[in-house]
Amino acid sequence: MRVTAACLTVDMDHAEVLAQIEQLEEERDAELIGDPGRVALRRGTAQVVRSGGGVGILAPTPEGVHGLDVVAGEGDYRAVIDEAIATIPQSEPIRLWVRDGEPGDTRFTQERRLLIMGRSLPGPQLVVPKGIEIRAFEPTSDVYEWLGVNNDAFEGHPENGAWERSDLEARMSAPWFDPDGLRMAWEGDVLAGSCWVKQYPQGVGEIHVVGVATSHQGRGLGKMLVLEGMRWMSEHGDDEVILYTEADNTAVGLYERLGFEVQSTLESMIYRVS
Numbered sequence: 001m002r003v004t005a006a007c008l009t010v011d012m013d014h015a016e017v018l019a020q021i022e023q024l025e026e027e028r029d030a031e032l033i034g035d036p037g038r039v040a041l042r043r044g045t046a047q048v049v050r051s052g053g054g055v056g057i058l059a060p061t062p063e064g065v066h067g068l069d070v071v072a073g074e075g076d077y078r079a080v081i082d083e084a085i086a087t088i089p090q091s092e093p094i095r096l097w098v099r100d101g102e103p104g105d106t107r108f109t110q111e112r113r114l115l116i117m118g119r120s121l122p123g124p125q126l127v128v129p130k131g132i133e134i135r136a137f138e139p140t141s142d143v144y145e146w147l148g149v150n151n152d153a154f155e156g157h158p159e160n161g162a163w164e165r166s167d168l169e170a171r172m173s174a175p176w177f178d179p180d181g182l183r184m185a186w187e188g189d190v191l192a193g194s195c196w197v198k199q200y201p202q203g204v205g206e207i208h209v210v211g212v213a214t215s216h217q218g219r220g221l222g223k224m225l226v227l228e229g230m231r232w233m234s235e236h237g238d239d240e241v242i243l244y245t246e247a248d249n250t251a252v253g254l255y256e257r258l259g260f261e262v263q264s265t266l267e268s269m270i271y272r273v274s
């Protein structure tokens, strides 16, 4: 178990919980909670449960499932999950996120498997096709174009789909957000897709969200956007790139061909009282 979260005390508000978790993450050079939990803490929509020195972050999702990240030492892990189960009405399912080294919970059923893939930078040469222009995200004018393409590309996706303006704005208010790192590919005045880069402190960049409009898929733009994200990261001092992907996403082949390898996994398990 990687986390001994004894410093997480009972009286902290959401911002303090997030600050403590992010400090632990920096000390351990590991991500302890996922983006939905982080955003829910920042927006104040998370439910925080506690047991001993551990916490559980329950984040709402558009599909009505509560995503649960547990930051706890081995002795508190199960008790934090007990608290979460006791807190959420029985009719509402809970999705537990299990990172490498965490025990999971046999009361939950395995659901999805995510891969954390990575490679060193710089990456292969970027070639931008004729007719495509890559520009930085413009916060005053690009919000609805970006949401339209994102919700089209990720239709039905439990975390990345069905975003509203407030979902995007919650990420835009995160300390790491840099509009220049949200690379937008335009064909004339039509947004074809984008690659959103998140930078971590230790020279690591993440391909945070990459999506291509369904009307523009299969033309090499997804590959181009990943390469553009990698180019941007290299230019901004990163020497390693990571990304999260569903293990069964067809994009895994694309990432492998670009030299990405699996570094670790993240599983989701579902608790549902039928």
Ligand SMILES: CC(C)(COP(=O)(O)OP(=O)(O)OC[C@H]1O[C@@H](n2cnc3c(N)ncnc32)[C@H](O)[C@@H]1OP(=O)(O)O)[C@@H](O)C(=O)NCCC(=O)NCCS
Residues within 6 Å of the ligand: 153, 154, 210, 211, 212, 213, 216, 217, 218, 219, 220, 221, 222, 223, 224, 244, 245, 246, 249, 250, 251, 253, 254, 257
């Ligand atoms: C994944 C995604 C970004 C790829 O974009 P794209 O523009 O369609 O992909 P490209 O045309 O650049 O193709 C890249 C490679 O993937 C392959 N590929 C693309 N779609 C494929 C499919 N449905 N099945 C199999 N292979 C496919 C292409 O043949 C190409 O192979 P190559 O590297 O050997 O040339 C796009 O499909 C998308 O937005 N998907 C929904 C959102 C998503 O899942 N994002 C990734 C989250 S990790």
